[in-house]
Amino acid sequence: xxxxxxxxxxxxxxxxxxxxxxxxxxxxxxxxxxxxxxxxxxxxxxxxxxxxxxxxxxxxxxxxxxxxxxxxxxxxxxxxxxxxxxxxxxxxxxxxxxxxxxxxxxxxxxxxxxxxxxxxxxxxxxxxxxxxxxxxxxxxxxxxxxxxxxxxxxxxxxxxxxxxxxxxxxxxxxxxxxxxxxxxxxxxxxx
Amino acid sequence: xxxxxxxxxxxxxxxxxxxxxxxxxxxxxxxxxxxxxxxxxxxxxxxxxxxxxxxxxxxxxxxxxxxxxxxxxxxxxxxxxxxxxxxxxxxxxxxxxxxxxxxxxxxxxxxxxxxxxxxxxxxxxxxxxxxxxxxxxxxxxxxxxxxxxxxxxxxxxxxxxxxxxxxxxxxxxxxxxxxxxxxxxxxxxxx
Numbered sequence: 516x517x518x519x520x521x522x523x524x525x526x527x528x529x530x531x532x533x534x535x536x537x538x539x540x541x542x543x544x545x546x547x548x549x550x551x552x553x554x555x556x557x558x559x560x561x562x563x564x565x566x567x568x569x570x571x572x573x574x575x576x577x578x579x580x581x582x583x584x585x586x587x588x589x590x591x592x593x594x595x596x597x598x599x600x601x602x603x604x605x606x607x608x609x610x611x612x613x614x615x616x617x618x619x620x621x622x623x624x625x626x627x628x629x630x631x632x633x634x635x636x637x638x639x640x641x642x643x644x645x646x647x648x649x650x651x652x653x654x655x656x657x658x659x660x661x662x663x664x665x666x667x668x669x670x671x672x673x674x675x676x677x678x679x680x681x682x683x684x685x686x687x688x689x690x691x692x693x694x695x696x697x698x699x700x701x702x703x704x705x706x
Numbered sequence: 707x708x709x710x711x712x713x714x715x716x717x718x719x720x721x722x723x724x725x726x727x728x729x730x731x732x733x734x735x736x737x738x739x740x741x742x743x744x745x746x747x748x749x750x751x752x753x754x755x756x757x758x759x760x761x762x763x764x765x766x767x768x769x770x771x772x773x774x775x776x777x778x779x780x781x782x783x784x785x786x787x788x789x790x791x792x793x794x795x796x797x798x799x800x801x802x803x804x805x806x807x808x809x810x811x812x813x814x815x816x817x818x819x820x821x822x823x824x825x826x827x828x829x830x831x832x833x834x835x836x837x838x839x840x841x842x843x844x845x846x847x848x849x850x851x852x853x854x855x856x857x858x859x860x861x862x863x864x865x866x867x868x869x870x871x872x873x874x875x876x877x878x879x880x881x882x883x884x885x886x887x888x889x890x891x892x893x894x895x896x897x
Contacts, residue, residue, distance in 0.1 A: 552743030700786030
């Protein structure tokens with residue numbers, strides 16, 4: 516018998532990503548989000564949600580582009596910082612000692628020091644109440660050489676990941692491998 | 707200098723959840739998804755994406771309700787199985803030895819053996835190409851007593867989590883605590 520916890524945004528895992536965008540003056544800014552995820556395979560798309568009160572919200576709407584910057588496991592504090600400050604008041608990149616680098620294919624800044632960057636062109640703006648969901652078409656994914664394996668593919672164990680736990684508000688890293696997808700479930704397939 | 711990996715659905719972490727729904731005959735079915743995430747705090751909402759080819763897609767559309775069933779770390783193979791079989795051909799619950807239990811507040815089945823269940827009422831259907839995004843309003847979250855702490859809140863360390871890595875198609879569990887949200891970033895706030 517389960518216990519009711521109420522109508523709350525509790526789920527696991529939720530990500531810790533920094534959404535990057537340019538403000539009207541061309542200054543790079545960004546916001547930390549935990550509400551988001553891949554949302555379609557074709558066109559490859561990612562959804563991120565921002566409150567309209569955030570500075571980044573208006574920037575994404577105006578520039579119709581954003582980046583999703585994925586921290587390595589040892590960059591959780593940097594990611595957390597982007598959720599504490601507002602781009603209205605400070606240059607978050609400067610304060611965090613991070614480098615804003617223009618994305619190659621879209622009009623948004625990326626974080627040079629983060630190992631994985633998704634360059635997105637705004638496809639849909641969906642008002643969902645407190646949050647606006649921005650769906651971006653993934654135009655390219657760029658990875659630091661240090662997180663790639665010998666075949667040039669992402670080795671997630673080399674970067675780790677940052678998980679946000681909404682209830683306890685704690686961050687967690689990547690745990691042990693649990694096996695291969697589209698494989699370990701075969702144990703339950705009737706022969 | 708980063709390497710371009712192309713326009714691919716690569717991000718981390720992405721979840722491993724089973725979306726539960728009733729088919730037109732009242733049989734419980736479900737589909738494993740990695741494309742999804744919380745999408746608004748008010749009303750509390752969660753987005754999950756399904757290809758229209760899946761059996762569960764039509765079931766969610768018809769019943770206007772679904773559950774999000776979150777496996778414990780030791781249930782990755784069960785979650786994987788729901789992505790291998792089709793509810794058109796088999797009773798996935800029976801094959802996996804899982805119990806379908808009607809949600810208390812919505813017309814969808816939940817998985818009794820999974821520690822965390824989100825009961826959702828369908829709010830929006832958004833066509834995004836290969837995938838349809840279903841946005842559900844979270845009506846309740848139900849948790850197994852074994853994953854709660856002394857205060858009745860979710861202790862994620864007691865359940866672990868299942869992360870899917872899209873590139874390598876491997877599953878991973880929960881890693882070490884990296885610190886507190888809205889806190890560890892204070893190191894970068896200028897005094």
